[in-house]
Amino acid sequence: MKNAISILRRYDIQPTPQRIAVVEYVLKSKTHPSADDVLSHARKKCPTVSRATVYNTLNLLVEKGLLGMQTIKEGAVIFDSNIKKHHHFVDSDTGDIYDIPWDQLEVKGREKLKDFEVFEFQVIMRGRRKKK
Amino acid sequence: MKNAISILRRYDIQPTPQRIAVVEYVLKSKTHPSADDVLSHARKKCPTVSRATVYNTLNLLVEKGLLGMQTIKEGAVIFDSNIKKHHHFVDSDTGDIYDIPWDQLEVKGREKLKDFEVFEFQVIMRGRRKKK
DNA sequence: ATATTTATTTAGACAATGTCAAGACTAAAT
DNA sequence: ATTTAGTCTTGACATTGTCTAAATAAATAT
Ligand SMILES: [Mn+2]
Ligand SMILES: [Mn+2]
Ligand SMILES: [Zn+2]
Ligand SMILES: [Zn+2]
Numbered sequence: 101m102k103n104a105i106s107i108l109r110r111y112d113i114q115p116t117p118q119r120i121a122v123v124e125y126v127l128k129s130k131t132h133p134s135a136d137d138v139l140s141h142a143r144k145k146c147p148t149v150s151r152a153t154v155y156n157t158l159n160l161l162v163e164k165g166l167l168g169m170q171t172i173k174e175g176a177v178i179f180d181s182n183i184k185k186h187h188h189f190v191d192s193d194t195g196d197i198y199d200i201p202w203d204q205l206e207v208k209g210r211e212k213l214k215d216f217e218v219f220e221f222q223v224i225m226r227g228r229r230k231k232k
Numbered sequence: 233m234k235n236a237i238s239i240l241r242r243y244d245i246q247p248t249p250q251r252i253a254v255v256e257y258v259l260k261s262k263t264h265p266s267a268d269d270v271l272s273h274a275r276k277k278c279p280t281v282s283r284a285t286v287y288n289t290l291n292l293l294v295e296k297g298l299l300g301m302q303t304i305k306e307g308a309v310i311f312d313s314n315i316k317k318h319h320h321f322v323d324s325d326t327g328d329i330y331d332i333p334w335d336q337l338e339v340k341g342r343e344k345l346k347d348f349e350v351f352e353f354q355v356i357m358r359g360r361r362k363k364k
Numbered sequence: 365a366t367a368t369t370t371a372t373t374t375a376g377a378c379a380a381t382g383t384c385a386a387g388a389c390t391a392a393a394t
Numbered sequence: 395a396t397t398t399a400g401t402c403t404t405g406a407c408a409t410t411g412t413c414t415a416a417a418t419a420a421a422t423a424t
Contacts, residue, residue: 116372150374155411174303176410189348198348205341207355212336214362216321221357223339227350248401282403287382308381373418389402
């Protein structure tokens with residue numbers, strides 16, 4: 101991930117210590133963290149940051165298109181630093197979410213859905229990750 | 233949907249007025265209701281039913297395999313009377329969820345995922361439903 | 365530099381979702 | 395009638411997420 105300050109400036113967001121702490125964690129994370137995960141990690145760099153600011157910043161990043169948001173697991177939304185189109189695999193044992201590259205799967209038959217105009221889609225898989 | 237009492241008996245669940253009210257609504261619903269939706273509808277038939285009992289019953293039905301549960305929209309889990317494999321389409325404007333028959337789509341390439349053992353999968357699409 | 369205005373953060377209130385435990389209620393079983 | 399097991403209700407509780415008012419910080423103007 102590039103410099104957090106320059107990323108924020110590029111998207112016309114004033115870089116503050118709080119926002120920098122949020123961005124530095126969430127945009128480099130590959131674990132699809134929840135807002136609460138982001139809060140606790142951001143507090144390591146900026147111990148005073150509040151819950152409201154973390155939510156405000158995450159929502160702002162999503163609005164600006166810097167960050168993805170997914171509703172894959174119950175209980176809390178998760179945030180996704182990978183903003184390219186991709187699919188997801190959820191480990192049923194651990195709850196961990198893995199990215200599946202877009203071109204690994206092909207979904208055929210969408211043109212047959214006469215009643216629906218599809219803006220976006222993804223495959224969500226659940227199972228067990230094989231040990232390496 | 234068949235008789236609620238006989239369904240409950242078949243799955244070794246004692247039929248009570250509360251459970252019957254829940255089952256009669258949730259197993260015939262095609263709208264993917266939330267627990268709160270189920271509660272308010274069940275109270276029409278059984279005005280005294282409590283929130284805890286609705287949650288207990290829904291969780292029991294899911295455990296027994298009579299009812300599906302999905303985490304498709306944020307804020308609350310939704311319950312699915314359709315327990316056959318199928319995909320989902322979410323209307324971005326209304327939030328309505330529609331079932332897409334399993335054989336309308338084909339997902340190819342799962343065998344290439346060497347690191348993952350896939351137990352189940354579905355395609356989730358978002359967009360706008362065309363007016364009829 | 366000081367004053368003014370604007371942007372941001374914080375703390376806490378609030379609503380909604382979901383789980384849990386204690387006691388009340390019901391229906392068998394003894 | 396008593397015990398027992400199963401079920402239900404109430405309310406407490408934790409968590410997620412939003413919102414508002416007050417405090418702070420930053421930018422601008424004088
Ligand atoms: Mn997490
Ligand atoms: Mn609903
Ligand atoms: Zn992802
Ligand atoms: Zn469905």
